[in-house]
Amino acid sequence: MTDLSVIVAGVRFANPLVLASGIWGTTPELLERAARAGAGAVTAKTCTPAPRAGHRNPTAVDWGHGLLNAMGLPNPGADEETALLAEARRRLAPLGVPLIASIAADSVDGFAEAAAAVSRARPDLIEVNISCPNVADSHGEMFAASPRAAAQATRAAKGATAIPCLVKLSPQVYDIAAIARAVAEAGADGITAINTLAGMLVDAETGLPVLANRTGGISGPALKPLALRCVYEVSAAVGIPVIGTGGVASGLDAIEMLSVGATAVGVGTAVAVSSGDGAFARIVDELGGWMLARGIEHLDELRGRAHRARGGTAVPGTRETRLPPVPGWRPHEG
Numbered sequence: 001m002t003d004l005s006v007i008v009a010g011v012r013f014a015n016p017l018v019l020a021s022g023i024w025g026t027t028p029e030l031l032e033r034a035a036r037a038g039a040g041a042v043t044a045k046t047c048t049p050a051p052r053a054g055h056r057n058p059t060a061v062d063w064g065h066g067l068l069n070a071m072g073l074p075n076p077g078a079d080e081e082t083a084l085l086a087e088a089r090r091r092l093a094p095l096g097v098p099l100i101a102s103i104a105a106d107s108v109d110g111f112a113e114a115a116a117a118v119s120r121a122r123p124d125l126i127e128v129n130i131s132c133p134n135v136a137d138s139h140g141e142m143f144a145a146s147p148r149a150a151a152q153a154t155r156a157a158k159g160a161t162a163i164p165c166l167v168k169l170s171p172q173v174y175d176i177a178a179i180a181r182a183v184a185e186a187g188a189d190g191i192t193a194i195n196t197l198a199g200m201l202v203d204a205e206t207g208l209p210v211l212a213n214r215t216g217g218i219s220g221p222a223l224k225p226l227a228l229r230c231v232y233e234v235s236a237a238v239g240i241p242v243i244g245t246g247g248v249a250s251g252l253d254a255i256e257m258l259s260v261g262a263t264a265v266g267v268g269t270a271v272a273v274s275s276g277d278g279a280f281a282r283i284v285d286e287l288g289g290w291m292l293a294r295g296i297e298h299l300d301e302l303r304g305r306a307h308r309a310r311g312g313t314a315v316p317g318t319r320e321t322r323l324p325p326v327p328g329w330r331p332h333e334g
């Protein structure tokens with residue numbers, strides 16, 4: 001029998017698919033729906049110590065290759081969110097699907113405050129979101145931008161709770177492995193990689209930005225190669241589990257994410273844009289079927305295969321592209 005279960009920071013998921021934060025995590029009902037639809041674990045929407053209204057509309061746009069969003073962290077604040085998490089936990093317990101709370105803050109103390117608050121609902125894990133690209137905060141830059149700040153936020157959250165903490169990293173850094181090492185040394189029990197990457201869309205007719213916030217986070221298929229590279233580098237740098245998130249919409253995408261070293265796999269935009277809650281059962285089926293056809297009994301056999309590989313292989317469905325020479329162009333000699 002194919003075994004799709006994984007253990008992340010001591011918590012067992014029946015399969016490696018995790019509902020990513022911010023997608024359906026706004027209500028207990030939607031978290032339950034994702035669990036019933038086949039998610040191995042579900043992540044709530046990020047909350048902050050105080051309530052936030054979020055940005056004006058338009059906050060999200062489907063541009064054909066995924067989403068660009070700048071919600072602006074709308075949430076009812078950590079106390080109100082804790083009541084929602086407690087209700088979510090009550091609904092998820094009979095299903096055996098773990099609940100991941102998500103917290104953010106604009107100060108180190110705020111991470112401790114939010115971690116302490118959500119812990120009262122006893123989620124299975126807490127995701128410490130140090131990488132939201134959409135809010136200008138008093139800290140001046142996201143905590144995920146430097147090893148020192150990332151470690152401070154991690155230490156603050158860990159010091160305020162006994163629940164294992166995953167730290168969510170940003171791809172928008174020069175050396176994501178250095179950030180991963182810093183949060184692991186600060187006590188992180190796992191890493192979620194990656195958050196969205198800041199981008200922009202502009203309306204050609206008016207010349208104006210499409211989103212009210214002007215910029216937003218890129219998610220979905222456009223992000224997959226970036227996420228694979230980041231998970232590859234992070235999993236080589238640290239010994240804690242990684243939830244690989246970014247552009248996963250199929251069983252093969254999930255296999256690729258496991259191959260670069262992920263222990264579990266986040267699914268977000270595929271649920272929000274294309275497949276709805278059908279995404280979970282479909283991806284699980286594709287993953288299980290692929291393994292069965294190859295006699296692979298456990299995900300451990302897939303995990304980290306890319307770290308062993310040398311050189312390139314031709315991948316069905318992709319094309320090697322050689323650009324035609326540009327007439328008259330000479331390499332710059334400097």
Ligand code: DHB
Pocket residue numbers: 022046069070071072073074129131132133134195196217
């Ligand atoms: C939002 C976006 C993110 O990528 C994130 O990690 C948290 C919040 C948002 O705009 O609401």
